[in-house]
Amino acid sequence: MDRFRLFSLWNRVWIVHALLLALLAACSNSVMEEPQEAQEPQEPQDAETPADTVLPEVPAFALVEVDSVHSEMMRVSPNGAMAILGSDGPLAKANEKPRMRVKLDYDFSLGEHEVTCLEFKRLSDVEYWSVEPVCESDSAPVVGISFYDAILYANAYSRVNGYDTVYTYFKQLNDANGNCTYLEGLTFHPEVNGYRLPTEAEWVLAASVAWDPSQSWNATNAELKIHEVCSFRDSAGFCDLAGNVLELTNDWLGTFRDTTVVDYVGAPVGGVLREKVVKGGMVAQQPSDMNLYSRGDVYAVTVSSIAGYIGFRLALGAIPHATWMDNRGYASDGQASVRASSADIRRLVGTVRAKLAFRNDRTGNLAFVDYREGVVNAVEISDTLPVYHPDISPDGMKVAFCTGIEGVKGGSALYVRNLDADGSGLVKLDVESAAIPRWYVDGRGDTSIIYVDDAGDNSGDAEFFSRATWKVPFSAGKFGKPKKLFDGAYHGGLSPDGRRAVSGAKRLRVNVDGRDEVWLGGAQACNASLSGDGTDRTLFLDFGSEPGRKFAGTKYGVHERLLVADSGGRIVAAVPAPSGYSFDHSEWAGWGNVAVVTLVNVGGAHGKIAAVNLDDSSVVELVEAEELWHPCLWVMANPATGSNSLDLDSAGVYRDIVYGPDERAMSLKMRMFWDMKDSVEMIAIGSSRTERAVDPSRMSMRSLNFGYVGGDMWATLYLADNYVVPHASHLKYLVFEISPDLMKNARYFRMTSVYNQAPGFIYDMNHGFWKDGLPQGFVSVVDENVRYTAADSADYVNTRGMLKIEAHGWGGENPEILRDTVMPDYLNELFASSVDSVTAFIDSTADKGFKIIGLVYPQSPEYANTGAFGRHGIKRSLAMETFAYFDSLSRVYPHFVLVDENQFGLHGYTDSMANDFDHLSTAGAERLTDRLDSLLKALDR
Structure with a gap:
């Protein structure tokens, strides 16, 4: 990296920066689209709302002292104090409003000062990094690094000091200068006790104990030069929280809500630009322009941004009950972590043009993973609608879901929404009951949704045939008029030619040209899914049935085999579950000979979603959390053959x-x-x-x-x-x-x-x-x-x-x-x-x-x-x-x-x-x- 060139550019940028700080208007957040023809989701309750309590702007009860084990850090004990994020003031930007309270119910350690150039270079020598940082001096904060570089340093610091790493990823990409610009499958593990970047709330809590920007390197005294760390020290023992360089935090840039959130760790993802929160101030700012609520720079700070005025300091400590909050103000503390990279998906289905949707049963939210994105994360769409059996549209842009569940009798509502972080474009089908939606494209290319009016137990003929299977057109974000296809609640899918449908809630039923058949000798079966490739194969699970055991050549327990029947009902495949697991919620994926399932451990927890390659019986774990249900794996169709x-x-x-x-x-x-x-x-x-x-x-x-x-x-x-x-x-x-x-x-x-x-x-x-x-x-x-x-x-x-x-x-x-x-x-x-x-x-x-x-x-x-x-x-x-x-x-x-x-x-x-x-x-x-x-x-x- 040309150090002279970078600093010359940096000086020019920040002379302009200093002049523009007071002039630039804030960017407003996009307005959420109002749901159409649907129930308005109710806002969730606050994580904690103190009654008749006046919260202090400065957390007077927070205790800061030298960490007795890690001398380079200060130990922060909240002791009932809360971090105050954002502001209701007239000068605050849109993404800095409103003021939000964060309760931290754990102690943590924070670096006394920013990581210096000497510290960074020493560790990079051990780790054989190729990045060449920008350094004013060995004792000055390291700059000219990306967010990715910073977390790689944190991981390395954890390793050399005997801690587990907080960040995991699958693939690293560096630019010509050696800076890391991409970490595929990046996942933050807040429950791990290791070195990491501080959250915005941790940074603000520590800084607000003794905030005094006048005692900092700033535009009045720095001469636009970065100075050695700890030239200024505040009364709480930290150095340079205000001034010198801006500091990266761990949080994705999201929005606030007027509430109290416990153990807040930012947004689940960083929006279109993948922006990160930066805090503090720097040498081109006046002390009066530095405040605790600012969250960014004049320019967007993304995960791959590299600037000569942004550094970082380390934090240490697990966050026991981390809570993310999306841009609609909905909080979640049970995020799913991604287990498979885009490269894994490409090896499985031949492309990264794939998406996974599922229900996070811990949070009750619809979640999805887009493997086309540069950063592969599980994104949750938070509201109070019950979400079951999501199905992704043929173009991959929308998702249909219902509020009822397979095998349970009763009413259900059917919705469609955009498959984006906002869950925008929500519409409801105006019928008395609709369950288990499945997208369907007919021979003319028209798109519809197949559903049933009740998804209860199908073992009794009279009750089963009192229900019906329906088809409703869907175009331009709107439902058409539903049409009854036939009697019987066949919720396992309809063949491309419309001649076959299946059901599997107690019995494996198949409708062929209007005739109902019961397969598997009437043995109990569930989770039936009809292939959409024209082969008319049926995927299902059983309870260790005699036909299944006979084909497998061995006895097995409930849902311990993933079974496939051909168009005549003969079992042609039986894939064993991984050791210690059984299957549930099986569905054909949107490509080839691949199925998607949940893996259930011996304790009954649906802790993982996996893809099963039926050609070789291999299993690829996709996501993991406490309880995950009803996966749908969409793969972009190839129009040429x-x-x-x-x-x-x-x-x-x-x-x-x-x-x-x-x-x-x-x-x-x-x-x-x-x-x-x-x-x-x-x-x-x-x-x-x-x-x-x-x-x-x-x-x-x-x-x-x-x-x-x-x-x-x-x-x-x-x-x-x-x-x-x-x-x-x-x-x-x-x-x-x-x-x-x-x-x-x-x-x-x-x-x-x-x-x-x-x-x-x-x-x-x-x-x-x-x-x-x-x-x-x-x-x-x-x-x-x-x-x-x-x-x-x-x-x-x-x-x-x-x-x-x-x-x-x-x-x-x-x-x-x-x-x-x-x-x-x-x-x-x-x-x-x-x-x-x-x-x-x-x-x-x-x-x-x-x-x-x-x-x-x-x-x-x-x-x-x-x-x-x-x-x-x-x-x-x-x-x-x-x-x-x-x-x-x-x-x-x-x-x-x-x-x-x-x-x-x-x-x-x-x-x-x-x-x-x-x-x-x-x-x-x-x-x-x-x-x-x-x-x-x-x-x-």
């Missing part, structure tokens, strides 16, 4: 797990392109100047904004040559950004590196960018792998790729010039190569049937008073020569037109139309787009 099968983990995956929001935006635009390729008439392509200046929603023709942050000529040509030209069959105009100051970038600049890393781009390249035609189902796979979120819709989807931004003006009289205008020889060579490549592209498209608009975007008019063309340098004289050259090309190539909206500052775009030195605001984009649309209409005429 045989030699044309698509790699679901590559096709359309235009974003790597370590990429940030800018690269995610490119993946969204790739999906828009594939969806629009046969209808789009205008595409604007280029850098962030394009992204913020052309509004397709204002164009009179179907348009797409293909601009992106970090763009240059090479990236633009890559997209144009490999995607736009061969696939945009109805393209009439290609708006191609001409920015001379970006023409001197190396061939492998920021965005072009994405094309060499993200699986989707590599997959396309290895298949010749599909110039001979797309394979069956390719676009649908892209749609599945690139899902829009609500935030995406607000930022990009509704504007078809344009990013709308506020006006902040052109930046004043001294415009920023990031690079020297005098280029060395190698940059002159790159510049000439870029110009030649653009020329070659124009030449190659002369007979393609579309026109190219070479567009120069406005920049600050103040550049006219400098020697630079714009923000990224190059001489104005070179820019003039370049524009003259491209203008001359319009006389050679009739399909090319140069449009200069900059005019070297004489453009008429006012401060109200600008966001910064070289980007238009939304108002400016409206003007430019309207002018562009008028030009294209004129060219049409």
Whole structure:
């Protein structure tokens, strides 16, 4: 890592940071969608609500003393005091409100100071780490590390000191500098007594005992330099809780609730950005700007963020009754931990495009695991609705569930909701009773849900046939009108052709073409599940029946074999349960010869969910907790078969797990392109100047904004040559950004590196960018792998790729010039190569049937008073020569037109139309787009 470069960047960032701290507005939380046609879930009771108690802002009863065993730490004993998180003050951000009380019913130890560079380097020598930390001095806090680096250090510190590790994971990924940017399957084990990062509540409780930011390294005395630890010490014995560097905590960034929570450890997951809570203050802040309730930085601090002003200190001690609270304010203290990694799932079903849904019976919540996510966690959807028998929709985006249970007579309600952390989009089927929902797609591709009106004991004919099996259409988030299929409560599934249904609550019943049959000689059976692959096989459990024992060749106990019957009722497989366990809640998975089950120990606890490979009888444990029920494993269907099968983990995956929001935006635009390729008439392509200046929603023709942050000529040509030209069959105009100051970038600049890393781009390249035609189902796979979120819709989807931004003006009289205008020889060579490549592209498209608009975007008019063309340098004289050259090309190539909206500052775009030195605001984009649309209409005429 280039230490000088990082600190130079850090100093520039934090000079800006210090100026912006008082100006930046807080981001508001998204509003939860109101349930439709459903009972409103009741809010849970507070974990503890003291009656008529005035809680102190400062926990005067907390005792802090030197840890007698660990001299580098202080021992904190709450003694009845509570940590006060958040604030109700007017300056608090949305994710800092409201004030929340946290009761800690355990003692813990917290580092006297942040981990120093010397400490980090000593341990890294033992552990053979490749990361090179940023250090002001050996005694200064270590910075330039990610959250992942910090917890790897905590694990290593536990090992060398004889403690168990608190964090487990399956796979580690480092960047070129050695920093850890990804830990697959990361799980935090609060019950383990080992070294870890402190929770936000622990940090606040310790800091609030003697909080005094005036006695810290801050903007008044630090000179923007990080200082040695313990240059300041507060009266409680800690050093630098305020000032010097911000500190990572263990908590995911979630929301608060006006309540009291016991042993709070943050949110279950970190939201879309995977943000972590950081606390304290740092050297660019005024003491008055430091407070106990702040939780973040000016920039989002994610698990892979690396900054020169964020460090960490260690905590020690188990958290006996850890409580997570999701972003709806619902608390849970029985989180399930993931046992299988994405790689394990890929080995099992051939793809990581898989999701697991289940009931956490300890909490009563619906939970799910998305193996496509960069961090594989069990996410709980918390409310007071009873949740049984969840079933994931064919597209993997929704889940149906009921409030009744198999084998128990009585009424049940049926719901569908989105499979996201909020459990949004909740709708209820308006019928008297509906149980055991199963998604169903008919031969025409229409989606429905099969259910029964009662799921009780099916052993008696009269009672069984007094019930019925039903089908209800489901589309656009709404139920249609239910239709009765046949008498009998066949809740084990319906075959794709609709001719077969099964049931298994006491007896294994099968309906074939309207005829009811009882299989297994009438012996007791349950958990019947009909395969959806057209083979009409039935998965079930029995009670050690004679037919089962005869096939297995041995005696076995209740649910100790997972049985499969063929379409004629003959047992064809009997998989033994692992030693010490039996099976329950068996279901076919959404792929091949795989089933998903719960594993029940000798004490009767359903402590694990596992997948069973029926080909080799192997068992893969998926998740673990106290009591887990009713698993459903969804696997994305492959629309192509045989030699044309698509790699679901590559096709359309235009974003790597370590990429940030800018690269995610490119993946969204790739999906828009594939969806629009046969209808789009205008595409604007280029850098962030394009992204913020052309509004397709204002164009009179179907348009797409293909601009992106970090763009240059090479990236633009890559997209144009490999995607736009061969696939945009109805393209009439290609708006191609001409920015001379970006023409001197190396061939492998920021965005072009994405094309060499993200699986989707590599997959396309290895298949010749599909110039001979797309394979069956390719676009649908892209749609599945690139899902829009609500935030995406607000930022990009509704504007078809344009990013709308506020006006902040052109930046004043001294415009920023990031690079020297005098280029060395190698940059002159790159510049000439870029110009030649653009020329070659124009030449190659002369007979393609579309026109190219070479567009120069406005920049600050103040550049006219400098020697630079714009923000990224190059001489104005070179820019003039370049524009003259491209203008001359319009006389050679009739399909090319140069449009200069900059005019070297004489453009008429006012401060109200600008966001910064070289980007238009939304108002400016409206003007430019309207002018562009008028030009294209004129060219049409």
